[in-house]
Amino acid sequence: MGLLSEEDRKYLKEEFNNNINREVKLLYFRNDKNGSEYSKQTKELLEELTSLNDNLSLIVESCDNTEKIKSEELTLCPSIKIKSDRSGFLNFYGVPAGHEFISLVEAIKDMGSDNLSLPEDVIKSLKEIKEPLDIKVFITHGCPYCPGAVRNAHQFSLVNDKIKSSMVDANYFGELSRKHGISSVPHIIVNDKKGFVGNLPPDLFLDKIKEALK
């Protein structure tokens, strides 16, 4: 028996079939030294997900492969990067379980399609960003507000290739969370410096990011 229920498999299969029209690669950097059960379950989940649609494939790498991690512009491990020929840096540091599972599903659908569900004014504003922008959304698996924040950041990345978006499992990366003084989520850290707490509609979310850049 897999990690997904039969009902969810059926639903996801339909969602993927209706949305995915290009090849999507899930690049999973696994860490077997620190939490092997965690790593094993994640791999199983990704195998199950990628088996649901012919356009999906899984590449598993080790966290020891530092060259590859660097070439993918990743800074933490484990991570799951969702790739296709669509522009966008959609990444998950740690496991997108609990409430975050939907973020993973949406990221796969987004990278496999031309889907974009942002308002026109937000898209216009995002396109005007000229400098590299790194958005890290720190989450916990029990946080119901976090998927909305991850979704906002991921969608922003689809609009402008200057923008990198990553979910970060705040508990897995506890030291990094402590470094940023994180004790409430979703906590959004912009360019590894300043940030803010909470999810907002996309326009206000973008305003907060711009504010954090100042």
Added chain:
Amino acid sequence: MDFSIQKKEKNTVRKHFQAAIIGSGPAGLTAAIYLGRSKVETVVFEKVIPGGYVVNVEKIENYPGFVEGISGEKLGKLYAEHAEKFGSEIKSEEVTKLELNETPFKIETSRSSYTSDSLILATGTSNRKLAVPGEKEFTHKGISFCATCDAPFFEGEDVLVVGAGNSGVQESLYISRFAKHITIVELLEFPTAEPILIDRLNDNNKIDLFTSHLVMSFKGDKMLSSVDIKDIKSGEVKNLKIKGAFIYAGEIPNNDLVRDKLKLDEKGFIVTDEYLRTSVNGVFAAGDVRNTPLRQVATSVGDGAIAGYEAYRFLEERK
């Protein structure tokens, strides 16, 4: 590890609706179900996430029909799915201004403007702040309002919970899965949570309850590290070393949009009649934001049904 699915919102470019609902908690989404089934063009404005405050509740045990309880987040999703099934549109936009002087009512959001022939306010409540020194400074730096979000940060730590009502006790029980020890501080002489929750509290050896105590100040450097609490009977002040604090000290109505437009009671809750009509014709209020003796999911759902039906009747009578 757990994996679950949720549906996506579907938005149109429509700018005028027959009914607009502000707030996507149990009251707002129930009203949307009733209006949708009455074939009324309805929009629901949600600020953050369908379900409203209820998404913070790990398990709702007193909502009829769910014998084993249901997570607030799951219930919120079901409400949203149900409302959309009958044609209501849910927009993820924060309403910033209302004009209620004439119909159609004008609604400004952070992104656009809309009009509506009727309006239902279901904006709920927010956690009351304590207004003590250090509270603002350490909010999100140890002080939290969402246990399901933030309790894992306090694994093996000492935590304070303010308030021994249903929320305070229920969330303390949840936090006790992570924290080493929890001190609940309650201003009253007794906890006001349901007896079944008090029983569980008494059975939990990680939790201590201090009644007749109040929080004086939160202290720390960059992050929260202690709290001063005062015994209001003896006047004794104690300093407790804590890493986290969760505040459930009552609610305040989210009435910013209508503070000078609708009749409010002395605590700021919207005054309604039994049909949930407010002081402005065509504007209804439902759920926790109105003056009601009990604020529960079940009562909000009842309010939503009445407000939805009455908004429909209002629209019909105008024809």
